[in-house]
Amino acid sequence: MTESPLHSVSVAGVAFDEDGRVLLIRRQDNGQWQAPGGVLELAETPQQGVVREVFEETGVLVEVERLTGVYKNLVKGVVALVFRCHPISGQPTSSDEAAEVAWVPLNAGTDRMNPAFAVRVFDASREAGPPVPCRIHDGVHLL
Template identity: 50%
Template sequence: MSTDPLHSVSVTGIVVRPDDGQVLVIKRADDGRWVPPGGVLELSETPEKCVAREVYEETGIQAQPIRLVGVYKNMKLGVVSLAFLCEPIGGELRTSEEAHEAAWMTPDDAIEAAPEARGVRIADALSTGGPFVRSHDGTFLLYE
């Protein structure tokens, strides 16, 4: 049996409407938290294809990835998430089995509604820096 660490790779889509700057967020069905849409990368897909698929599956919005925002590791679960700034290119907002609510919010409202570990991805996507590398415990950022 190997003692190598096991990691899962996921993606997060920070979808920003260009006309008003609002950010797409969902209220997760499993824990009731407001977060940007995303999910687990499948073996056969690229991160860019995965983020477009996950955003569409969870919200009905078709999104085009623009740039990598950052890499975020959940230290408790061993999940590494690649966050992408995206622009909406079609679709209609809806809910899904994974998202009991889906909404466009101002960046400030979305950051405030989300746990720190997810809200920072929105802030990072809207900044001029990056890509960022951050660690968290699932809720809060971890600092060395």
């Protein structure tokens, strides 16, 4: 009998302010810029998880607008659900997981990110469009 593959589910929140800037973090562990997010806990909904993760990492409380994409890292077995959000309150503050937190103009933000994470912000930046994309990557590059 073969074992079932193990997967982890993560969530990320791509929040935009009234000026169209995106809320990004520079991670403590690897120095990379990304939208805030993390592992979904067993007893929470994806929407609850993204609100929790964004707040824990940035100090900004957000409200979820909609799911904007599903992404799978084929190397690590991580499935990420990414949501577009808007801020409700709070000021960007660094945390144990985020060395820097900032509201960044969209193009400047995606220029700082590897392609597998920049596409998440790009997908969330669309006001409307085709159905939610499901993209695969190797942790850095889209496949």
